[in-house]
Amino acid sequence: MRRLRVACVGTGFIAGKHLQALSQMGDVEIVAVADTQPERAEEVATRYGARPHTDGATLLATEELDAVWLCVPPFAHGALEAAAIARGLPFFVEKPLALDLPTAQGIADQLAGTGLTTAVGYHWRHLDVVERAVELLAGRPAQLVTGYWWDKTPRVPWWPRRAYSGGQVIEQTTHLFDLARHLAGDVDTVTAAERAAADGAEDVPTAASSLLRFASGAVGSVSSARVLAGRHRVALHVVADGLVLEVSERGLTDHELLVGTERGTEVLRSEQDPIAAEDREFVDVLLGRTARTRVPYEEALRSHALACAADRSAREGTRVHLGEGGRR
Numbered sequence: 001m002r003r004l005r006v007a008c009v010g011t012g013f014i015a016g017k018h019l020q021a022l023s024q025m026g027d028v029e030i031v032a033v034a035d036t037q038p039e040r041a042e043e044v045a046t047r048y049g050a051r052p053h054t055d056g057a058t059l060l061a062t063e064e065l066d067a068v069w070l071c072v073p074p075f076a077h078g079a080l081e082a083a084a085i086a087r088g089l090p091f092f093v094e095k096p097l098a099l100d101l102p103t104a105q106g107i108a109d110q111l112a113g114t115g116l117t118t119a120v121g122y123h124w125r126h127l128d129v130v131e132r133a134v135e136l137l138a139g140r141p142a143q144l145v146t147g148y149w150w151d152k153t154p155r156v157p158w159w160p161r162r163a164y165s166g167g168q169v170i171e172q173t174t175h176l177f178d179l180a181r182h183l184a185g186d187v188d189t190v191t192a193a194e195r196a197a198a199d200g201a202e203d204v205p206t207a208a209s210s211l212l213r214f215a216s217g218a219v220g221s222v223s224s225a226r227v228l229a230g231r232h233r234v235a236l237h238v239v240a241d242g243l244v245l246e247v248s249e250r251g252l253t254d255h256e257l258l259v260g261t262e263r264g265t266e267v268l269r270s271e272q273d274p275i276a277a278e279d280r281e282f283v284d285v286l287l288g289r290t291a292r293t294r295v296p297y298e299e300a301l302r303s304h305a306l307a308c309a310a311d312r313s314a315r316e317g318t319r320v321h322l323g324e325g326g327r328r
């Protein structure tokens with residue numbers, strides 16, 4: 001049986017989840033990993049019997065590969081994708097696509113017309129409970145969408161600096177913007193505000209809130225806060241005629257859908273591993289067993305554009321209009 005030769009650039013937290021999932025697949029061989037921290041690259045390479053690199057560009061220039069996973073922080077996007085595209089190498093990339101919209105738009109422009117298979121780590125879309133939410137909303141469109149990401153400040157060193165992470169809205173709450181689009185369609189306009197951080201070194205706002213108008217006429221709001229001792233709630237509510245849904249995440253493999261109707265409230269739990277599911281789907285597409293990935297780069301770009309619009313509106317104090325197809 002042909003085994004897909006894959007590599008991973010970045011060997012931190014989320015790369016660990018992908019590599020764990022990929023290492024369980026009999027049709028995949030992890031041949032190389034790269035991290036700018038040499039000891040991390042060495043340790044992970046040893047664990048998976050792969051070759052270590054300290055530079056993603058070298059890995060991409062020298063390894064024989066069928067696909068690459070890009071699991072680097074937001075500030076590190078651009079050159080890696082360009083190298084993969086230049087080689088005609090399919091890639092899976094973690095969200096957010098980049099720190100900002102121009103970098104991601106530039107990558108999308110390079111991808112246009114190449115036919116290259118891509119997938120992006122908006123993993124909520126791989127959940128059975130999200131598929132159920134989509135079914136429940138069929139013929140009963142969303143009227144109100146309201147989400148919240150109220151949590152602690154993540155401990156990775158790059159996160160509290162806007163110049164490295166893009167900020168909470170772009171780095172974290174982006175999952176909720178993506179889910180909002182998935183359940184209620186594209187957004188036309190965003191108006192947002194943020195609370196500045198007191199500590200100048202950690203300049204990611206401590207809280208932010210945005211007001212959304214969807215192309216369908218639905219309205220919504222999404223808020224973010226990073227000042228708690230731990231995760232309080234990461235969830236999205238959708239209200240439709242006679243129906244309320246709440247999709248929430250307690251951890252990467254701990255999700256819930258609450259369904260409220262005239263018959264009462266039902267709770268559906270999911271202990272699926274959506275990271276393994278998105279990796280399986282990407283591998284299946286590359287091996288010709290599935291037609292397409294459910295979140296290719298172009299689709300993820302629309303969610304990224306929405307998060308970037310919320311971020312820009314808050315920074316500039318202006319209403320941001322998203323263009324045709326939810327991009328601007």
Ligand SMILES: NC(=O)c1ccc[n+]([C@@H]2O[C@H](COP(=O)([O-])OP(=O)(O)OC[C@H]3O[C@@H](n4cnc5c(N)ncnc54)[C@H](O)[C@@H]3O)[C@@H](O)[C@H]2O)c1
Pocket residue numbers: 009010011012013014015034035036037040054055056071072073074076094095096121122123156157171
């Ligand atoms: N889908 C999800 O739910 C989810 C969860 C966690 C993280 N993420 C995303 O994954 C990305 C990484 O997050 P993380 O938590 O794994 O961070 P991390 O800090 O744990 O790991 C990132 C690794 O990338 C390395 N790195 C940085 N620049 C690099 C470069 N140019 N080339 C090679 N390696 C480089 C760092 O040394 C580090 O080891 C972020 O964009 C984050 O938003 C997604």
